[in-house]
Amino acid sequence: MLINKRQYRSIWLSSDDDRLVQAIDQRELPWQTVIIDLKTSDDAFNAIRNMAVRGAPLIGVTGALGLYLATLEAPGNWFDKYIAVRAIVLKEARPTAVNLRYGVDRVYHAISKEALPYNKQQVAKAEALQLIEEEVARSEAIGRHGVEIIKTISSRKRGACVNILTHCNAGWLACIDYGTAMAPIYLAKQLGIDIHVWVDETRPRNQGARLTAWELSHNNIPHTLIADNTGGHLMQQGLVDMVLVGSDRVARNGDAANKTGTYLKALAAKDNNIPFYVALPTSTMDNTIEEGSAIPVEEREQEEVLKMEGRLGKKRVVVDIANPGTTAANFAFDITPARLITGIITENGLCLPEDI
Numbered sequence: 268m269l270i271n272k273r274q275y276r277s278i279w280l281s282s283d284d285d286r287l288v289q290a291i292d293q294r295e296l297p298w299q300t301v302i303i304d305l306k307t308s309d310d311a312f313n314a315i316r317n318m319a320v321r322g323a324p325l326i327g328v329t330g331a332l333g334l335y336l337a338t339l340e341a342p343g344n345w346f347d348k349y350i351a352v353r354a355i356v357l358k359e360a361r362p363t364a365v366n367l368r369y370g371v372d373r374v375y376h377a378i379s380k381e382a383l384p385y386n387k388q389q390v391a392k393a394e395a396l397q398l399i400e401e402e403v404a405r406s407e408a409i410g411r412h413g414v415e416i417i418k419t420i421s422s423r424k425r426g427a428c429v430n431i432l433t434h435c436n437a438g439w440l441a442c443i444d445y446g447t448a449m450a451p452i453y454l455a456k457q458l459g460i461d462i463h464v465w466v467d468e469t470r471p472r473n474q475g476a477r478l479t480a481w482e483l484s485h486n487n488i489p490h491t492l493i494a495d496n497t498g499g500h501l502m503q504q505g506l507v508d509m510v511l512v513g514s515d516r517v518a519r520n521g522d523a524a525n526k527t528g529t530y531l532k533a534l535a536a537k538d539n540n541i542p543f544y545v546a547l548p549t550s551t552m553d554n555t556i557e558e559g560s561a562i563p564v565e566e567r568e569q570e571e572v573l574k575m576e577g578r579l580g581k582k583r584v585v586v587d588i589a590n591p592g593t594t595a596a597n598f599a600f601d602i603t604p605a606r607l608i609t610g611i612i613t614e615n616g617l618c619l620p621e622d623i
């Protein structure tokens with residue numbers, strides 16, 4: 268997708284040096300576009316843990332590339348043991364998005380068929396690069412299926428503006444390219460459909476305010492930022508035609524984990540008869556988990572709730588926003604039950620949560 272009219276992906280292997288992974292450092296957005304270098308599996312781990320890269324498909328790809336980097340640093344005398352340990356460590360970088368396990372395991376299983384370290388390195392690289400292309404293709408296909416829903420709403424409204432509410436960032440930054448929830452929106456824009464996006468700010472890390480709003484402006488999509496609690500009011504006023512969000516893990520029964528606050532939007536959508544769609548690649552489905560209650564919900568540092576990061580002129584500032592001495596809880600995700608989900612959009616098409 269576009270940054271200042273130039274095409275980017277959110278992560279790539281350097282074309283000059285195939286031992287160097289590069290990614291957009293999302294912690295610096297929207298104020299500056301900074302590229303970080305990942306040279307070791309530790310760099311990949313830290314980029315995931317510290318949220319320089321974030322979003323389920325991107326975390327998965329970073330994990331896969333991280334294991335490739337591990338094959339380059341593994342000592343010859345205990346190569347296999349080292350890789351096994353690094354795979355475990357990488358998978359522990361963040362707990363909720365199942366894509367991390369998926370990406371690391373893909374590379375791990377691919378290289379376990381090879382005997383020689385050099386061959387393992389080559390196969391790890393090829394597998395991680397293939398995963399990148401697969402995720403891009405999945406996002407593109409999600410866009411094609413999802414845009415049909417937007418088209419239907421647009422014709423029902425006789426071409427009047429379709430208002431879509433989204434939460435967090437499920438755009439190209441989170442997904443290498445196109446996005447999951449954002450992919451149908453980008454395609455609708457290309458097709459000339461009149462659309463407008465309500466962007467939840469997504470406290471505490473403000474992925475909506477900082478990332479989704481940034482993506483949408485660079486791609487010329489009309490959007491309005493709202494405080495997280497505003498969606499219910501907009502729905503009651505008839506100002507939302509559909510809710511479209513991403514997901515970090517979907518259980519076998521169709522329950523979907525997504526950024527905290529998503530569940531409340533689903534409840535409000537149900538109460539107002541507004542369709543609530545979840546867009547995700549099949550790499551976000553966890554067939555080993557029966558119900559959403561078994562999905563691990565990440566708890567992060569309380570500082571993210573107690574403080575706010577921003578810019579004052581060119582300076583990065585972090586300010587206290589709560590009563591000194593008050594403690595905070597920071598559950599980063601919540602689970603939307605399948606019964607509140609109108610449809611799930613994957614690269615294979617649109618289905619009901621009970622059909623996945």
Ligand code: MRU
Pocket residue numbers: 321322323324434435436437438441442447474512513514515525526599
């Ligand atoms: O904590 P994050 O920013 O990594 O959260 C993950 C997400 O980006 C969202 O939950 C998103 O809506 C699903 S991932 C495309």
